Amino acid sequence: MADVLRANHVAKSYSDKQVLGDINIRLADGELVCILGVSGVGKTTLFNVLSGLIRPDSGSVELADGEPSFRDITGETGHLSYMLQKDMLLPHKTIQDNVALPLILSGVRKAEAREKARSYFGQFGLEGTEEKYPAQLSGGMRQRAALLRTWLCGNKVALLDEPFSALDTLTRTSVQEWYLKVMEEIRLSTLFITHDIDEAILLSDRIYIMKGRPAVISDEIIIETPKPRDRDYMLSEEFLAYKRRIREII
Amino acid sequence: MDTKKHNKNKSKFSDVLTPVIFIGAALVIWQCVSMSGIVPNYMLPSPVQMVQALIADFPLLMQHSRATLIEAGLGLVIGVALGFTAAAVMDMFPVARRGLYPILVITQTIPPVAIAPLLILWFSYGIAPKVVLVVLVSFFPLAVGLLEGFQSVDDDMVRLMRSMKATRWQIFWHVKVPAALGQFFSGLKIAVSYSIIGAVIAEWLGGFEGLGVYMTRVKKAYSYDKMFAVILLVSVLSLLLMGIVRLLQRKCMPWAYIDKDK
Structure with missing residues (x-):
């Protein structure tokens, strides 16, 4: 390789x-x-x-x-793409918006960024958490969301x-x-x-x-x-x- | 589960009931003291007389309230804008923080009553000196609250955002502003009650309209029942505005009010 x-x-x-x-x-x-x-x-x-x-x-x-x-x-x-020990999810954003953040930062429109983020929720075992806030998720689930965000950085x-x-x-x-x-x-x-x-x-x-x-x-x-x-x-x-x-x- | 819910409701109920009982008791004692004649009636009117005065002068009081509320509202809007700008500048430039912060603190040691007469000399008897005084008193709690909120952001969060190539502006908007909202609303609750007091103080010292103007008039007429009525009105207005701020906070910060068990 x-x-x-x-x-x-x-x-x-x-x-x-x-x-x-x-x-x-x-x-x-x-x-x-x-x-x-x-x-x-x-x-x-x-x-x-x-x-x-x-x-x-x-x-x-x-x-x-x-x-x-x-x-x-x-x-x-x-x-x-960088991921830390702390999940670093923003408490004021829903999981889908947290995960879509790298896309939004790079200038993708919000609706489009959300849709792309949501299409990975199944694969990452995050179904049903789209509209939830980080405080409502367990530590393990939060790290999954953080990993998906890292993946969506696209590097x-x-x-x-x-x-x-x-x-x-x-x-x-x-x-x-x-x-x-x-x-x-x-x-x-x-x-x-x-x-x-x-x-x-x-x-x-x-x-x-x-x-x-x-x-x-x-x-x-x-x-x-x-x-x-x-x-x-x-x-x-x-x-x-x-x-x-x-x-x-x- | 059911009992837990029940307990929660019960505690909420007593949260409301306890202060109501205490305030009620205080009013009853006051009424008794007034009626017994221990304190001369013209010096301390009873709560019932106070309410009667409030009802009798209600249309006039509303007209004055309107003027006071406009002054307080205008001052608050300007105070929020200035406070936000100052906090943002102090957050972004450490030099500005070191230089401006002590000045801000020093200005807060000057009592508003001391500068109000100056403001009237400078801006005459219209609405301007009132608004300026409200700006001066509301600016500080807002600027300090916001600055503390901006600074509370985890450095690692900023590092992560930078690794995602976020601009300074994006970090400010996506991370810092939401992180400061809680502090902002705490500051706003204080600023709101200061703003009414500030407007009233400025009105005392000269003006044509407003609750402060009404206060000086009824004081000169020795109508203490009316004096107490307007004091009651001022605190009701402050409470009302604080309630509005609370509602606004719930609306703006849904994540802070989620039920974590769900």
Whole structure:
């Protein structure tokens, strides 16, 4: 598969403290790659650099722009879709209007944007929530809506920053399974931040381990098990072998 | 489930009943004190006399109310517009916030009664000084409420909007304004009652029409029953306007009133 996103030699310091030191990552088309590291290692800083919210001190971010050429998007926002741990749904908008927000921001007429958003509600398991407000939905449903909004941003690559870590354990497992199923259908190239080893192994095609100060990508682990995987996979020998290996590295 | 609903209704009922009983009791005590002659009747008329005076002068009072309401309304509209603009500017430009905010606070320490005579000197006896005073008193709670609302927005929300390529204006419109509505309406409730008081104070010091003008006239005639009648009317008008604001808030913020169990 061809790469859609590359980060080359990205480094970033705050005042005199270096947070990121020479980070290289790549993401192939349709791939789901996790960036795994302990809290505070600089994962979110890396995401802010990738999404263009922060400019790196050195290095570049490139996005595939019709093969084989790449376009430098360092420090430019709006090329990647971004999803956070908090669902960030606007409390004053109904679910359909929240989800349609990226379309409305880009200038699509409201009725048209709503209609397009609604056409995905079934696939994302959100039927019946169109006219509801976020406060009326459970945490799991809200993250589904947030993911649909991310998808409707319409970019080739999505960055998910610990999207399921605020959910309780039982909800999280079911949302993860749902997520794998949806991803099989929409095949959105995704970079996924997590500090949860189980989640990383369950969801990823590849895992980057991020550690150190300044943080670097110390290891890359390819999860060979074909997808979709279900929760029984988390009890298999294979899964445990990956888990053991990652725990030794981190 | 049924009992829960029942309890809820019951508590709502007592929410209304408790203040009604207390106010009723206070009125009865007042009436008794007045009738017993402990306090001379000309100094403290009884509630019944007050209502009688209100009814007797009703057409005249309505005419004066109209003038006061127009002043208060005009002042409020201008106050809202100015407050919104000032809050938006202070939100967008930190320099403006640091520079303007202390000035705003200082202006609030000047009592309206102290500037009202100046306003009359500057703008004469017409409607202008009244409106200006209402603007001055209503502007502050609105500007402060709105600014706090704008600033309450989560930084991550702004980051997310920026990652969606939202313009500054879009972030303001889609995120900040709705986030500030709750604070805005709290400010508006205060501003509304200030506006009536402000208009009345300005009328005291000179004018041709309005409840304040009526007040000074009946005071000079020692008609204390009429004095109390107009005081009652002023508070009724304030309550009425606050009720309208509450209705408006329900209409503008449906998401804040949803039943979360549904």
